[in-house]
Amino acid sequence: MVNEPTWVNWGRTASCRPAAIHRPRGEEQIQELVHQAARAGRRIKAAGSGHSFTAIACTEGELLDLRDHCRVLEVDERNLRVRVESGITIADLADALAEHGLALENQGDVAYQTVSGAVSTGTHGTGERLRNLSSQVCGLTLILPDGEVLSCSAEENPEVFQVARVGLGALGVIGTLTIQCVPAFRLRSLKEPRRLDEVLERFDELCAENDHFEFFWFPHTEIVQAISNNRTDEPARPRSRLREWWDGVLMENHAFGAVQRLGQVREDWLPGLMKLSGRLLGRSERVGPSHRIFANQRLVRFAEMEYAIPRRYAVTAVQELRALFAHSPLRIGFPIEVRTSAADDIPLSPAQGRESAHVAVHVYWRRPWEAYFRQVEAIMDALEGRPHWGKLHFQRASTLRQRYPEWDRFATVRDRLDPERRFANGYLERVLGP
Numbered sequence: 391m392v393n394e395p396t397w398v399n400w401g402r403t404a405s406c407r408p409a410a411i412h413r414p415r416g417e418e419q420i421q422e423l424v425h426q427a428a429r430a431g432r433r434i435k436a437a438g439s440g441h442s443f444t445a446i447a448c449t450e451g452e453l454l455d456l457r458d459h460c461r462v463l464e465v466d467e468r469n470l471r472v473r474v475e476s477g478i479t480i481a482d483l484a485d486a487l488a489e490h491g492l493a494l495e496n497q498g499d500v501a502y503q504t505v506s507g508a509v510s511t512g513t514h515g516t517g518e519r520l521r522n523l524s525s526q527v528c529g530l531t532l533i534l535p536d537g538e539v540l541s542c543s544a545e546e547n548p549e550v551f552q553v554a555r556v557g558l559g560a561l562g563v564i565g566t567l568t569i570q571c572v573p574a575f576r577l578r579s580l581k582e583p584r585r586l587d588e589v590l591e592r593f594d595e596l597c598a599e600n601d602h603f604e605f606f607w608f609p610h611t612e613i614v615q616a617i618s619n620n621r622t623d624e625p626a627r628p629r630s631r632l633r634e635w636w637d638g639v640l641m642e643n644h645a646f647g648a649v650q651r652l653g654q655v656r657e658d659w660l661p662g663l664m665k666l667s668g669r670l671l672g673r674s675e676r677v678g679p680s681h682r683i684f685a686n687q688r689l690v691r692f693a694e695m696e697y698a699i700p701r702r703y704a705v706t707a708v709q710e711l712r713a714l715f716a717h718s719p720l721r722i723g724f725p726i727e728v729r730t731s732a733a734d735d736i737p738l739s740p741a742q743g744r745e746s747a748h749v750a751v752h753v754y755w756r757r758p759w760e761a762y763f764r765q766v767e768a769i770m771d772a773l774e775g776r777p778h779w780g781k782l783h784f785q786r787a788s789t790l791r792q793r794y795p796e797w798d799r800f801a802t803v804r805d806r807l808d809p810e811r812r813f814a815n816g817y818l819e820r821v822l823g824p
């Protein structure tokens with residue numbers, strides 16, 4: 391069919407029909423493709439694993455699918471650094487690091503993303519003393535419209551490096567990345583049901599006393615699943631294969647998927663289904679290598695919005711969401727996730743200059759999300775919220791500029807590296823301006 395989109399993201403919230411899709415291997419092939427497109431006056435964009443919910447990776451121009459550009463190039467065990475091609479997934483990188491006794495300091499809750507895609511949007515995990523993945527980047531190469539490869543680090547082209555760590559794909563195609571790692575470590579992971587009020591009351595304490603604390607609140611209930619992951623020297627204590635399948639696949643995915651499908655039948659069942667899901671939560675504990683604990687399987691598709699707000703507003707944000715559900719006809723069937731991260735110094739990072747709480751709302755992919763997300767966004771706007779670049783939101787350059795004190799630093803580098811906007815797309819025009 392003529393208008394059939396040929397590229398679709400994981401959440402089915404963005405799609406496009408690129409003029410051509412290329413699968414380059416190695417920096418030289420990327421250089422050639424970028425230069426050819428630019429010479430012909432065409433736009434070009436790199437896509438990662440399509441795990442952004444926004445149309446940030448979409449293009450009507452040429453698309454670079456970097457899945458074959460995924461080698462580990464160098465492991466520097468002395469300085470705990472690794473240099474990789476940009477299309478490697480976090481999962482593959484974490485496995486490769488484990489073979490060398492290394493690990494990423496922190497990870498998000500899945501590992502399907504490419505490293506370059508995750509870095510480009512400021513992807514983060516949880517932990518009040520830990521910064522996002524972009525902050526672990528200590529060097530990268532950018533392929534520019536004329537095919538030139540620009541190496542950047544704190545020493546080389548430092549101004550480009552400073553902004554390109556959360557570059558939104560707007561500055562060039564990232565060819566390789568050097569990432570600061572840590573010695574491999576194990577985590578003791580505890581998941582347990584708790585009361586929302588108790589978690590809100592003790593939120594600061596829970597964040598301080600755990601290396602990685604987060605919670606999922608089941609809307610229309612007072613039930614929370616609290617997750618604390620802490621470094622440990624204890625030997626690995628994995629779940630049995632049956633338990634692994636029961637918790638990780640059956641309960642978190644298939645049973646949860648069934649709840650979503652039931653909610654499709656009758657929306658007014660959703661509050662009851664949330665109560666039932668909350669009551670079925672059990673306590674589970676295990677010890678394993680960090681990358682196995684961080685990464686979850688996600689088999690139920692959803693749409694997501696996430697806002698980074700100053701950490702001090704975390705409790706207020708959840709209370710306002712609770713008031714929203716109590717006083718509106720909204721019926722929500724997906725838990726709300728609350729995480730934290732340390733401040734960083736990257737101009738367009740949502741956590742730039744402030745300790746942050748990250749509040750995420752989700753909707754089953756077959757359900758409408760816009761009305762809900764707009765109401766949540768109004769709450770986050772009032773709390774100085776900055777949207778995750780890869781998750782749904784309705785902001786524009788005019789509403790975003792004042793939320794980022796170093797906005798102009800990014801704009802200046804963008805004007806210098808891509809004056810003709812070869813790497814632009816509709817989403818970037820909306821959020822960064824033309």
Ligand SMILES: Cc1cc2nc3c(=O)[nH]c(=O)nc-3n(C[C@H](O)[C@H](O)[C@H](O)COP(=O)(O)OP(=O)(O)OC[C@H]3O[C@@H](n4cnc5c(N)ncnc54)[C@H](O)[C@@H]3O)c2cc1C
Pocket residue numbers: 400401435436437438439440441442443446447456476477497498499500502503504505506507508509510511512513514515558559560562563564565688778779780781
């Ligand atoms: C199930 C699920 C779980 C998630 N969990 C988390 C989480 O725990 N924490 C969190 O913060 N986010 C999370 N996200 C969001 C996700 O991490 C980001 O949206 C991330 O950017 C997706 O990476 P990707 O490889 O799929 O990149 P894509 O979504 O394909 O692309 C993202 C951006 O990166 C650019 N890009 C990709 N490769 C290059 C390159 N080589 N050079 C230049 N630009 C490039 C693209 O052009 C685009 O602008 C989750 C998303 C999903 C679907």
